[in-house]
Amino acid sequence: ARTGFAEVIYCSNKADEHLLKIFERLYHEEGEVLGTRASQSQYELVREKFPQVQYDPLSRILKIEKLDKVHEGKIAVCTAGTADIPVAEEAAQTAEYFGTHVERIYDVGVSGMHRLFSRLEVIQEANCVVAVAGMEGALASVMGGLVSRPVIAVPTSVGYGANFHGLSALLTMINSCANGIATVNIDNGYGAGYLATQINRLALGK
Amino acid sequence: ARTGFAEVIYCSNKADEHLLKIFERLYHEEGEVLGTRASQSQYELVREKFPQVQYDPLSRILKIEKLDKVHEGKIAVCTAGTADIPVAEEAAQTAEYFGTHVERIYDVGVSGMHRLFSRLEVIQEANCVVAVAGMEGALASVMGGLVSRPVIAVPTSVGYGANFHGLSALLTMINSCANGIATVNIDNGYGAGYLATQINRLALGK
Amino acid sequence: ARTGFAEVIYCSNKADEHLLKIFERLYHEEGEVLGTRASQSQYELVREKFPQVQYDPLSRILKIEKLDKVHEGKIAVCTAGTADIPVAEEAAQTAEYFGTHVERIYDVGVSGMHRLFSRLEVIQEANCVVAVAGMEGALASVMGGLVSRPVIAVPTSVGYGANFHGLSALLTMINSCANGIATVNIDNGYGAGYLATQINRLALGK
Amino acid sequence: ARTGFAEVIYCSNKADEHLLKIFERLYHEEGEVLGTRASQSQYELVREKFPQVQYDPLSRILKIEKLDKVHEGKIAVCTAGTADIPVAEEAAQTAEYFGTHVERIYDVGVSGMHRLFSRLEVIQEANCVVAVAGMEGALASVMGGLVSRPVIAVPTSVGYGANFHGLSALLTMINSCANGIATVNIDNGYGAGYLATQINRLALGK
Amino acid sequence: ARTGFAEVIYCSNKADEHLLKIFERLYHEEGEVLGTRASQSQYELVREKFPQVQYDPLSRILKIEKLDKVHEGKIAVCTAGTADIPVAEEAAQTAEYFGTHVERIYDVGVSGMHRLFSRLEVIQEANCVVAVAGMEGALASVMGGLVSRPVIAVPTSVGYGANFHGLSALLTMINSCANGIATVNIDNGYGAGYLATQINRLALGK
Amino acid sequence: ARTGFAEVIYCSNKADEHLLKIFERLYHEEGEVLGTRASQSQYELVREKFPQVQYDPLSRILKIEKLDKVHEGKIAVCTAGTADIPVAEEAAQTAEYFGTHVERIYDVGVSGMHRLFSRLEVIQEANCVVAVAGMEGALASVMGGLVSRPVIAVPTSVGYGANFHGLSALLTMINSCANGIATVNIDNGYGAGYLATQINRLALGK
Amino acid sequence: ARTGFAEVIYCSNKADEHLLKIFERLYHEEGEVLGTRASQSQYELVREKFPQVQYDPLSRILKIEKLDKVHEGKIAVCTAGTADIPVAEEAAQTAEYFGTHVERIYDVGVSGMHRLFSRLEVIQEANCVVAVAGMEGALASVMGGLVSRPVIAVPTSVGYGANFHGLSALLTMINSCANGIATVNIDNGYGAGYLATQINRLALGK
Amino acid sequence: ARTGFAEVIYCSNKADEHLLKIFERLYHEEGEVLGTRASQSQYELVREKFPQVQYDPLSRILKIEKLDKVHEGKIAVCTAGTADIPVAEEAAQTAEYFGTHVERIYDVGVSGMHRLFSRLEVIQEANCVVAVAGMEGALASVMGGLVSRPVIAVPTSVGYGANFHGLSALLTMINSCANGIATVNIDNGYGAGYLATQINRLALGK
């Protein structure tokens, strides 16, 4: 593709026949395919035609990936809690699919800040940090205060009550008083992985 | 008063005659009076009758205070930025009026976290911490992760855009994943000072 | 733990393997474990490894508790209606787990205010009152007008229509014109029990 | 008028010429006129043509009223605080203009509940109670639990922060768990006085 | 009861044992019981102990009613569409249970206004009109312009998209430019029936 | 212009030099200019250079218009109250500027529905109806039930309290159960006049 | 019908007996019937009585249609993505049912804008364009900038997170800076097809 | 500074003495200072002490800048309309202050898309695009579909009615179906300029 990124399938709500048709077209164009937000039954559907397809129920990524993939540069994907890991994995695996080297630093939120400090060096070396957090989403602000590279903040719908399905974390991130924080949609790991790859490529001189 | 707290005047929107009448009644009942959210012109109005009245334009507190006030125990009042100081002063001066000893630790938000760490010991010794912050309000979460005493979180309307006049900070504080955080209304320094005093008194065995 | 509170497991949305691993780690560190928001099937999962585990389907608390637990001081946990009891039990059992003596005063909301007045003395003797209410949440305001100790207000999602899943009660509590009211998240009984314990400990000189 | 109520002028935002024209028309049709939400300068404008016009800056009511007005039946207009009085006066004076006898019981909110109990008998004898309250608006719920006649709840914009200009009080009143509570718009004293008159007339067999 | 209204059971979310216990207590106190928002399985539960209990799946009312009930006065219960009928029936049956005579005028909304005009006389004779409408809820305003008695407006959650589960209709009713409109919670037929009964009783001189 | 509509200047917030520059350019391209949302001082600014410019403080339209303008077809512009007239005039004058014949039918809302019925024939003959209303905005629904041509609904910010600056009327119009209603932004008279002209032109075979 | 449009059944939430009764009545009045938002089980219910009934699970339209239907004029129905097709089909099939000729141009959103440009001529020839889009709904603005005929914008609930079930797309469309855009409710394909037909008929001189 | 970015002063709401003190400190540390959101009177205040200070009333930037500043790399700052220029200038001048080369491409929104296409090449060559837009904010989506580098979307508060002071544009940008879009707070030009600089530096291998 002109953008250097192949088209990706957002599987959610796609009718079976539409999903299969797009999957086939992309497979023939690119020799590999990435689908996000796929369900178990969509996996089974696609597997009938493409037995080599892989499905990760945590990130809900459905893909056929070329074998010779090289992962370059470095981004860090961090989460505040363990419940944020599915969104973080969507980000990490998207970035890896597009050739980015990913460091995972999970469960380093405000209540586990010592774990954050023990991994700080690797985070500070990354070209870009993805900060994934629900509830009040303070991780993005904390991160923004500690690193000099762009932070992509991903609010998650993790939490209850006045989290309003992720709105609370979204507002936190958009209003952060720390510098260098850019926000994507609630639970949009895919978008964060894409952006992080764009930034990482620039750092690689691509 | 039965509660151990004299009545306080919320001056905002009070008609002149009402304000004066209540001020006089309370002065005669208690020998001292605390008014919050007073304007400069309300100060001038009251000063005509009570030349000894004191007014602080920052906290907007208007008061006549007994000379022999003792300040006991210890609470810490912290702010994320300098723009949060007016609300913090409302909290601090309210607590002092009710006999509480207050430590002020200002401008220790996410972008100045080293200042927070340099004052951490005094914060951890307090019976109660008041955390005042606008924008995304992450200070309360950070504080909650560092101290074992109750944190009273005061969201402020400081910020712009999607802070929605303090709603963003309020949601952050209500959803905090840190333990031991209780929230009051946006810009409600008075309420925080009152609560901190209640808790400080319990710690003093009162 | 440094804070005097052992780590607690928020079971909701935890993958089985994660839940078990954390449960085991905490059990070995502390000799007891508290889990909140556990489902029946999580209980069955944990019971296979820890036959002594206890589960209360009302509060959804899953725990192994040391036998020699002493309950000191006094807090009061009150509800407006019977539908608020599950949240109140989460608060009460959390406080008890952390060594607090709890008085339960349920179903004393605006439509049963005579019941409130008949229990007023015990409420006024508590070091801290937890007020749990849904719908319009007026209980917190009524309570704040009657006691001189801190009131921790817990809005619940009980109600329908314009209660907006607890937002109505949350706003009521945050805006209360009564003094000494601190608010936690919608349905956050755990947070209220934790805070009440912090306050109760201060009153005990701990 | 067919409805038994003369037309009323909502003065706010009316152009001078429109206001004067409607005022004249109604004066000639009815021999008296009621205008709500009038400004001082609108008063001065109308006074030039109608020197007998009366203006109350508190309620912002502008009127020429027939001399022989009889006030029948009984309604009670109550407020939580003194800042709610302007809205209450709009309600009370509207009801009086339409021939209703009004009892005013002001400043009897949650923090002055003893004053409420001292006036309870007169409230319970009214055909209808108007409860005017801002901030969290708990007065309506308390009232609903104490009287057997309809309660018309008027939320006011009094307060700050998360009161969201009266939304908090409005939601409280709409969600009240007490029976017999009907709500009108924020600050709509006029509408409450009108409704209370409709109910009072039914009680009078009119 | 002092209020002239027996206590009513809000069945929704009640645990089985709680529901049965309250049902029994009320039955013994009053010789009849009204429950709202009951499910089919709650009906079956109660029927085991009280075979004479009646259940209407449309209004979800579960009741044992005395045989000699007289229905006096007159109220009109109107709906905009057929999908609003369940809420209207909750209102009508509640009012009837409390001794009120009810006229039902259904499906007379803006798209069927000719049907409204054909029934106008009976509506105008009622002591009180209950207007039940979802979507944009314009029925309440239309009604308010046509009758001189109080209109109790009940917004319903009928509709989709930007109806926001009834918020749209609620705002319409609260902001109505017609006089004499009082609003209750979304889908709160019970509350409307109760209020209409209070007003009808006043008209009957009770 | 390709679209058959000349460019229009939205004057609000334009810097003086920008406004003048655009005004001049359009005048030279078209020989006439239409500006909306102009202030008195912008009028005075433009008048210095273009003494023939006309300004209507009600609609806030600032224009130089060709003398030979023909008004064809027919649209009806209706308002619920008199306070909605400024927005209606913006719509009407925009449509007239673009060559449309406009019938004005003002103050025909729910409280003056008899006036609506007396003008119904002219409304029903129009190719398109513009319904302008604030508060609860029911006029659009009423209109939609009475005419067979498209209704363009314009919510206005007229009202107070829970009108939320026009949101209430907007939601009413978007959710209308009447057929054939299309909605534009709050107070967007210009947009309605433009759309009505597009529809009127189609009816004229243009 | 007087309006030139037969009554349409909104099947959602209709009780079986109500649905059947209305279906029969309309069939006998018109000889054909259109139902929207029908479920599979409603289809099976109606099919028992009317074996000739047709059901499209994508658009959820249930209908009996006369055989001799002529489709005149031209409207274009466009979607941003494939997930918006069900709503677009509701619009297209409604318009066809009412005798309108429809061009379908699907999947031409911002990420496939080249497809939009390849179909631009047919879009620009239409009397009216229906633009169906979820997520951020930018298609309507893009379309408004390219065509000179009215654009009816239909926001869809497609998306996740901060799309707030279609609110995001609705606000986009209502605030569009392009001219000639009218908006209907979220997912309201029916309303858009109806409006497009009204406009198309005017263009046909009907 | 460790981050490679000197501290910047957010002047809004700063007390005069605080502003001066911080300005002096930073000037002595860095030999240059950048202040954002400064008022005319703050400019006059600072000028007394620092006659060399420069103030731009459009962007509201107040600064003393070193003479030897080199601007490297390339970013593009684009606006939808002219009213968005103040925010865009805050972004552009911030980036330039930090050493970034900026291309300005203004007034290229949906209604001037031909202007966008005429400048497309320079936009596509930038390392990062800043898209500034109010009202419905569609520019960000359009841009995201045309470039392969990261797009930083800045919603502005430009517009009226349902733009809700920028919320509409913010939601549009957060929900964009185009890839590679990161969003900052409403009117936050500073934040966008900072982020764009971070990305540009990575592309420069810094």
Ligand SMILES: Nc1ncnc2c1ncn2[C@@H]1O[C@H](COP(=O)(O)O)[C@@H](O)[C@H]1O
């Ligand atoms: N999880 C995701 N969240 C948001 N956008 C996505 C996601 N996965 C894929 N996309 C984008 O959605 C586009 C596909 O939309 P569609 O044509 O509906 O399949 C792709 O081009 C991706 O840019």
Ligand SMILES: Nc1ncnc2c1ncn2[C@@H]1O[C@H](COP(=O)(O)O)[C@@H](O)[C@H]1O
């Ligand atoms: N304060 C008020 N709040 C709400 N409605 C009012 C108020 N005062 C008068 N009204 C109503 O507004 C109508 C007048 O509207 P208008 O034609 O705009 O003057 C009157 O018939 C009253 O029903």
Ligand SMILES: Nc1ncnc2c1ncn2[C@@H]1O[C@H](COP(=O)(O)O)[C@@H](O)[C@H]1O
């Ligand atoms: N459908 C209903 N909606 C709102 N309130 C109700 C409803 N049904 C009963 N109630 C009220 O709720 C109270 C009982 O609440 P509870 O003690 O939770 O059963 C009764 O006294 C009624 O006043």
Ligand SMILES: Nc1ncnc2c1ncn2[C@@H]1O[C@H](COP(=O)(O)O)[C@@H](O)[C@H]1O
């Ligand atoms: N999908 C739809 N969305 C909105 N309104 C509809 C829809 N389908 C039908 N309608 C309208 O709803 C009215 C029928 O409402 P009802 O009487 O509840 O069946 C019809 O007259 C149509 O105008």
Ligand SMILES: [Mg+2]
């Ligand atoms: Mg940083």
Ligand SMILES: [Mg+2]
């Ligand atoms: Mg802590």
Ligand SMILES: [Mg+2]
């Ligand atoms: Mg108290």
Ligand SMILES: [Mg+2]
């Ligand atoms: Mg009562």
Ligand SMILES: [Mg+2]
């Ligand atoms: Mg009426």
Ligand SMILES: [Mg+2]
């Ligand atoms: Mg119509």
Ligand SMILES: [Mg+2]
């Ligand atoms: Mg156009």
Ligand SMILES: [Mg+2]
């Ligand atoms: Mg792109």
